[in-house]
Amino acid sequence: MGADTIKDNKISTKATERISGSEAIVRCLIEEVIKIIYGYP
Amino acid sequence: MPVYDELYKYQDKIHHVLTRHEQGATHSAQGFARISGKVGVAIATSGPGATNLITGIADAQIDSTPMVCITGQVPSHLLGSDAFQETDIVGISTPVTKWNCQVTKAADIPAALAKAFYIARSGRPGPVLVDITKDAQFDEFDFSYEKCTKVRSYNPVPKTAVSSIEAAAKLINTAKKPFIIWGQGIILSEAEEQLKALVEKAGIPAAWTILGASALPTSHPLNVGMLGMHGNYAPNVLTNECDILIAIGMRFDDRVTGKLDEYARQAKVIHFEIDPAEIDKNVQTEVAVLGDAKASLEAILPLINENSHTEWHQKFKELYAIEYEKVIKNDLHPTKEGLTMGEVLKEINIQSKGNAAIVTDVGQHQMIACRYAEFNKTKSNITSGGLGTMGFGLPAAIGAKMAAPEREVISISGDGGYQMTLQELGTIFQQKAAVKVVVLNNDFLGMVRQWQQLFFDKRYASTEMINPNFVAIAEGYYIKARKVTKREELAEAVAEMMESKEAYFLEVCVEKEGNVFPMVPSGASVSEIRLE
Numbered sequence: 001m002g003a004d005t006i007k008d009n010k011i012s013t014k015a016t017e018r019i020s021g022s023e024a025i026v027r028c029l030i031e032e033v034i035k036i037i038y039g040y041p
Numbered sequence: 042m043p044v045y046d047e048l049y050k051y052q053d054k055i056h057h058v059l060t061r062h063e064q065g066a067t068h069s070a071q072g073f074a075r076i077s078g079k080v081g082v083a084i085a086t087s088g089p090g091a092t093n094l095i096t097g098i099a100d101a102q103i104d105s106t107p108m109v110c111i112t113g114q115v116p117s118h119l120l121g122s123d124a125f126q127e128t129d130i131v132g133i134s135t136p137v138t139k140w141n142c143q144v145t146k147a148a149d150i151p152a153a154l155a156k157a158f159y160i161a162r163s164g165r166p167g168p169v170l171v172d173i174t175k176d177a178q179f180d181e182f183d184f185s186y187e188k189c190t191k192v193r194s195y196n197p198v199p200k201t202a203v204s205s206i207e208a209a210a211k212l213i214n215t216a217k218k219p220f221i222i223w224g225q226g227i228i229l230s231e232a233e234e235q236l237k238a239l240v241e242k243a244g245i246p247a248a249w250t251i252l253g254a255s256a257l258p259t260s261h262p263l264n265v266g267m268l269g270m271h272g273n274y275a276p277n278v279l280t281n282e283c284d285i286l287i288a289i290g291m292r293f294d295d296r297v298t299g300k301l302d303e304y305a306r307q308a309k310v311i312h313f314e315i316d317p318a319e320i321d322k323n324v325q326t327e328v329a330v331l332g333d334a335k336a337s338l339e340a341i342l343p344l345i346n347e348n349s350h351t352e353w354h355q356k357f358k359e360l361y362a363i364e365y366e367k368v369i370k371n372d373l374h375p376t377k378e379g380l381t382m383g384e385v386l387k388e389i390n391i392q393s394k395g396n397a398a399i400v401t402d403v404g405q406h407q408m409i410a411c412r413y414a415e416f417n418k419t420k421s422n423i424t425s426g427g428l429g430t431m432g433f434g435l436p437a438a439i440g441a442k443m444a445a446p447e448r449e450v451i452s453i454s455g456d457g458g459y460q461m462t463l464q465e466l467g468t469i470f471q472q473k474a475a476v477k478v479v480v481l482n483n484d485f486l487g488m489v490r491q492w493q494q495l496f497f498d499k500r501y502a503s504t505e506m507i508n509p510n511f512v513a514i515a516e517g518y519y520i521k522a523r524k525v526t527k528r529e530e531l532a533e534a535v536a537e538m539m540e541s542k543e544a545y546f547l548e549v550c551v552e553k554e555g556n557v558f559p560m561v562p563s564g565a566s567v568s569e570i571r572l573e
Contacts, residue, residue, distance in 0.1 A: 016184060017185075018182065021043075021179065021181075022044045022047045025173065026047040026051050028186055029082065032155075035055060036056045036443055037083065038058045038069040038070050038082070038083050039084035039085055040085055040086070040093075
């Protein structure tokens with residue numbers, strides 16, 4: 001795999017909610033059942 | 042900043058671990074992934090924050106570790122303007138990621154991250170990087186999340202041909218001197234039971250690459266040890282005597298094969314492998330079994346005849362006896378004055394009962410630990426195999442301990458690599474991570490020094506270390522610490538470390554010029570392995 005577009009196939013659809021991109025990042029991690037992340041601000 | 046503000050809001054759902062350097066974040070994410078089998082996640086800001094991730098990403102790429110890295114980026118209208126903390130992290134990370142992308146619109150974030158997690162964990166795992174511009178982080182959109190299950194033109198698990206299974210079984214059943222060599226693919230596909238069943242049913246001696254360690258218990262009678270440059274004598278020598286070489290989930294790394302022109306030339310090679318790019322890359326195969334290791338082994342097991350290969354196995358025992366007399370006895374039961382690294386591992390084995398996860402850095406201590414650590418459980422050997430990243434061990438141990446708090450996690454480093462990331466003691470202290478930290482201190486960059494001794498007439502150029510007071514540094518982070526300089530102190534000190542419910546630092550001053558043997562000299566054949 002290399003750098004690519006972000007087209008993909010999906011399995012489920014949920015109701016939409018208007019949020020910021022930043023909140024979306026965190027919500028995506030929660031959807032992937034990520035409970036611990038490591039980083040530096 | 043906006044992402045961290047959201048992490049503050051969602052701190053009851055996601056625990057953000059503040060490492061002391063972005064490289065530490067990636068190694069912690071790797072340790073988390075390696076012990077749990079789940080995707081590790083690291084996050085950093087743009088510019089230097091992003092570039093500091095690169096070593097960990099490269100390490101994860103070559104060691105097939107599932108990891109998602111998220112980096113901040115300057116606003117999209119400033120891209121290409123040399124803005125403050127702007128760097129082309131997508132361009133920089135392309136050679137060392139399984140996939141990467143840049144997101145400049147908020148609405149594209151869910152699809153990008155869904156795809157990132159799918160690619161990181163599927164097939165042969167690897168690191169993925171998603172770079173998100175600041176405006177994409179601030180803009181609002183209608184959020185929904187749909188998990189990714191397929192990407193066009195990406196086939197993570199190739200279909201296994203029945204004909205290849207049958208051909209492999211036929212070769213195995215007719216072999217007189219078969220030899221299994223397995224790698225991390227067994228652990229990644231959770232095929233430990235299937236490997237054990239194959240080894241036992243066919244009675245085939247089996248050896249492991251450094252990343253395959255612990256998939257089969259050390260004590261298993263058909264586990265004949267480690268392959269490669271500092272591996273065991275018998276599996277290296279007998280690689281060049283077997284008639285059928287059965288490679289499972291390994292990639293014939295140069296540290297394993299030695300001189301390729303003289304590697305297993307007499308053998309027909311069967312290669313079980315998930316990644317088609319690995320087939321015939323380094324070693325020509327007779328039969329390639331493409332697919333997931335677990336499924337492939339389950340498919341071949343009913344076709345395998347029961348056997349014992351007693352005489353063949355005896356040859357491994359005979360060569361082990363030679364290695365024991367020449368090397369192992371001196372490493373584990375030394376009579377000389379200085380402490381050896383091997384006897385420290387022996388003491389850890391005794392007191393952990395082989396149940397600890399051992400996280401190593403890179404160098405002599407790593408080879409000694411992998412050679413002598415006893416493993417009862419899979420996913421117990423976490424180390425930097427392919428990239429050989431000094432500084433990996435300590436932060437990786439933090440990630441491993443946080444992913445598996447019920448397990449004893451022992452970080453073993455040398456005095457060189459330890460000082461590359463020792464600031465992560467701060468992370469241990471802040472997170473109250475009960476990592477046991479062992480530094481085997483020989484006041485040298487030991488592996489380089491060993492090569493200087495053996496191949497450069499003892500010209501020890503820039504390998505001697507004038508070291509700090511390691512105990513004081515650990516205590517500066519409020520971590521209980523102890524230093525051992527004598528053999529008679531070792532057992533009691535290891536016991537104190539193991540009994541501690543909190544983080545513990547143990548420095549063991551070992552002999553300065555101890556060497557790691559056996560050794561396949563660089564460029565030599567595996568059967569030219571040296572015992573002294």
